[in-house]
Amino acid sequence: MASGAFSSDAGDRIDVGDTSGYNGGRLAATVLLVRDGDSGLEVWVQERVSTMTNYPGMTVFPGGGVDVRDLPDRSWDSGDVWTGPSAVMVARRMGTTKYKAHALVLAAVRELFEETGTLLAVDADGNTIPDATYLHEERFALISHRKSITDVLRDNGLKVRSDLVAPWARWVGVSESGNWFDTHSFVAAMPEGQTPDGDTSEADDANWFPPALLMEGWRNGLVRFVVPTWAQINELTNHATVAEVLAAAENADLRPVVGTPVNDRRYAEYYTQRPVDRIGKYRGLHP
Template identity: 25%
Template structure:
């Protein structure tokens, strides 16, 4: 097991596999069991970085990403039986939970194409496994039929803007790599990130907006620079 840093944060990785379905872009998602991390939630393959994921010594600014990428490939194999090619992955973002969350995981999200083969769910960790359309998952969440964590919801929203795997990967490569350091506001009904008026000051009155509004469904993601 990889040790935590001085703030008690461990490193983790998530693998977002995509393919072109008959009705548009699809992504491979799985439902977690009713007990444990992300209980009953739909997520992508992923998990904590382990010692085996650390390869040859790299520069400090490269080592974390390389270990996370190795973990994304390993977790995909362990949870779905698919063998992803690390060279096809594009780093999408890093998600850090609110300061009060324990255990804490700083999670790298990677996007990649379908490696081929038939996915097989890991029985003890996966209740259901399916290729799904991002928009369908957002609609099901709006109807309160499924559970999605904020990072999953935001990423599905971002992916839903693309009509194909190639478009999604091109967007990912072209857009700035972002660190979503999460802060909770309004009693858990708002999640905000750097660039939002309430990121540093809960009573912030600035015009910047970078948040997920979760008071009612459907949730609403807003990213508007301050002016």
């Protein structure tokens, strides 16, 4: 999630108030990027640097807050950067407005590109990009807020294909710094030919892992999760392939989980096991 001044076209966007979600929490998007590895399903995760304001030292999915540059033009003339199911259809599935659905999808695509170099977009023929490294300078223009994701897509003749990012979950909660977020998570298959990287200032490390291995790491105090990440990793352990995950996304429960669900039996292990945080102690994140 980059910081800096908004891009120059911010004044042409829908009112910035539309970046607020449930009970005024800031809208955010995360992406569970998955692939079929040699030994089964794998998901890309990154460990946030200890200096981050929100969720320092936590293992998370790529993502961040929605900002004004992700919103559609006031004229709603976004057909040149959007293909696939319409924003209205996506909004109905997610239980939000078409403006916010548009912003969330574009934010998910933008954040994934900024943090991993993976671009979920298609060319004029409707084909996914086999190699996004030629857009290296565009990636850093996004990070510095010199461009919006709409600018990048238009300037390169590309479009977001909305069915490449499938709604997966929705969590509303407060970070350690006291900031409230209304986070919409998406799942996406790794585009063939592309390779994610960990070239982001927000993460100490990033890589592919089997979901079951991540859960084992958490149980042994070697991986730190907030409950939404834990819950989604745990759900991934029920699926053996990318195809299974994408099929499950079609029926995913997108009702928001609000606050701290300590009394919800689905998350009982998270709140009752409380493994010793060995990695946090090692890195000086707590005494």
